[in-house]
């Protein structure tokens with residue numbers, strides 16, 4: 001698995017803008033938004049890991065399955081593992097398994113690619129979660145993990161950007177404004193994950209090596225931003241870690 005040539009800058013900017021516009025319309029047209037994100041993300045997997053055709057892919061915490069479906073469209077044997085039946089929607093991909101990412105019902109090294117988009121900030125113990133992703137990935141296989149860090153402008157999820165003024169205040173404001181309780185509660189199903197400590201912890205691990213740590217969405221300077229303390233917490237938006245499972 002080697003890195004294919006990066007996309008030209010103009011094309012990268014176009015892609016990122018397209019994605020940003022789709023995010024702005026996520027509530028009105030979730031299908032368009034998540035289909036596009038899935039194509040964009042699987043492109044990134046292929047950029048760092050080569051074609052997924054014929055490979056076994058495990059999508060952990062994949063929600064309603066947009067990513068699993070996109071992997072399948074490109075010829076992968078992809079499976080969705082999702083713990084929450086409410087996230088699956090009405091037509092989950094066939095073979096979907098209800099399972100927690102901390103304890104996947106898979107043998108060691110079962111997957112060529114383990115994929116987990118925007119789940120890490122929803123688990124209380126990200127490093128144990130990563131250990132399980134590494135366990136099910138074959139030696140030399142790729143692990144794609146992304147998360148929205150707490151100090152990102154989108155860190156508070158539906159109550160962003162008011163989380164900068166405190167989680168409780170932001171949740172209360174959301175309820176006042178929409179008349180609905182917020183989906184996320186800090187410390188229950190959303191956790192304040194930061195980029196600096198996460199990078200240090202991942203680099204100290206002996207089961208994976210870091211192929212790339214970059215902003216998932218920025219079309220340029222995506223790796224540079226992540227190297228600058230403080231700025232990276234505010235400007236990365238979403239950290240993408242591509243890891244390689246060690247041979248040991």
Ligand SMILES: C[S@@+](CC[C@H](N)C(=O)[O-])C[C@H]1O[C@@H](n2cnc3c(N)ncnc32)[C@H](O)[C@@H]1O
Nearest residue numbers: 060061062063084087100101102117118119122
């Ligand atoms: C923000 S959604 C992301 C869904 C999808 N991966 C995406 O990027 O659109 C967070 C997902 O993480 C899942 N999740 C939360 N805790 C989990 C765990 N312990 N193991 C696996 N998935 C988990 C949730 O059920 C939910 O589907």
